[in-house]
Amino acid sequence: DVKVTQSSRYLVKRTGEKVFLECVQDMDHENMFWYRQDPGLGLRLIYFSYDVKMKEKGDIPEGYSVSREKKERFSLILESASTNQTSMYLCASSPGGRNQETQYFGPGTRLLVL
Amino acid sequence: AQSVAQPEDQVNVAEGNPLTVKCTYSVSGNPYLFWYVQYPNRGLQFLLKYITGDNLVKGSYGFEAEFNKSQTSFHLKKPSALVSDSALYFCAVRDNTGGFKTIFGAGTRLFVKA
Numbered sequence: 001d002v003k004v005t006q007s008s009r010y011l012v013k014r015t016g017e018k019v020f021l022e023c024v025q026d027m028d029h030e031n032m033f034w035y036r037q038d039p040g041l042g043l044r045l046i047y048f049s050y051d052v053k054m055k056e057k058g059d060i061p062e063g064y065s066v067s068r069e070k071k072e073r074f075s076l077i078l079e080s081a082s083t084n085q086t087s088m089y090l091c092a093s094s095p096g097g098r099n100q101e102t103q104y105f106g107p108g109t110r111l112l113v114l
Numbered sequence: 115a116q117s118v119a120q121p122e123d124q125v126n127v128a129e130g131n132p133l134t135v136k137c138t139y140s141v142s143g144n145p146y147l148f149w150y151v152q153y154p155n156r157g158l159q160f161l162l163k164y165i166t167g168d169n170l171v172k173g174s175y176g177f178e179a180e181f182n183k184s185q186t187s188f189h190l191k192k193p194s195a196l197v198s199d200s201a202l203y204f205c206a207v208r209d210n211t212g213g214f215k216t217i218f219g220a221g222t223r224l225f226v227k228a
Contacts, residue, residue, distance in 0.1 A: 004157070035218075040123075040220055041220060042204060042218045042219050042220040042221050043158075043218040045215060045216075048215070058215065059215075090158065092158075101146060101163065101165065101208075102148070102160050103158075103160070103216065105150075105157035105158040105159070106157050107155075108155075108156070
């Protein structure tokens with residue numbers, strides 16, 4: 001079974017702090033994604049990566065950056081956390097290059113920014 | 115531009131009755147269509163997908179979905195609902211032109227009453 005793990009289930013941070021969310025997948029997937037989930041808005045794509053050191057902006061990249069130094073690990077960075085970044089963050093991975101299909105999700109990190 | 119609509123925020127059904135969760139989509143090319151389910155405090159789990167072929171797709175836990183090209187719909191169905199089916203359901207779409215982005219609907223919460 002594909003396993004996608006996220007470093008924390010719950011995080012509480014203060015406004016202005018730098019926040020790191022880590023995601024690791026164990027199935028040698030090329031593609032990895034970061035989403036945020038908010039009630040009534042579904043999932044919105046923040047960033048994705050289709051190869052090591054490659055990244056592309058999703059629909060809401062402002063205030064976020066990412067890092068993919070190794071194939072299995074994709075990190076999301078909040079450079080200076082703000083209260084409007086309080087949300088559930090979901091990491092996902094999928095196999096294949098441009099023919100990715102099913103995405104496999106981690107359990108999520110619920111972030112509260114005070 | 116790709117888009118997905120789930121017109122119902124919530125669906126209520128009695129245990130043993132059939133259930134339908136609706137989804138309509140818009141893509142520029144041929145669609146890849148997905149349903150995912152999220153149980154409380156969990157990440158998303160893949161249920162089923164339509165890529166090509168038979169319009170009726172069968173998936174996990176007894177769910178199925180019917181692709182209707184003329185109505186641009188991909189409704190999720192189950193003949194007999196269980197209380198354990200209560201969860202948040204997301205429809206998602208990607209076009210087949212080689213892009214990486216999958217667009218998710220806002221989600222429909224399903225309540226199955228005993």
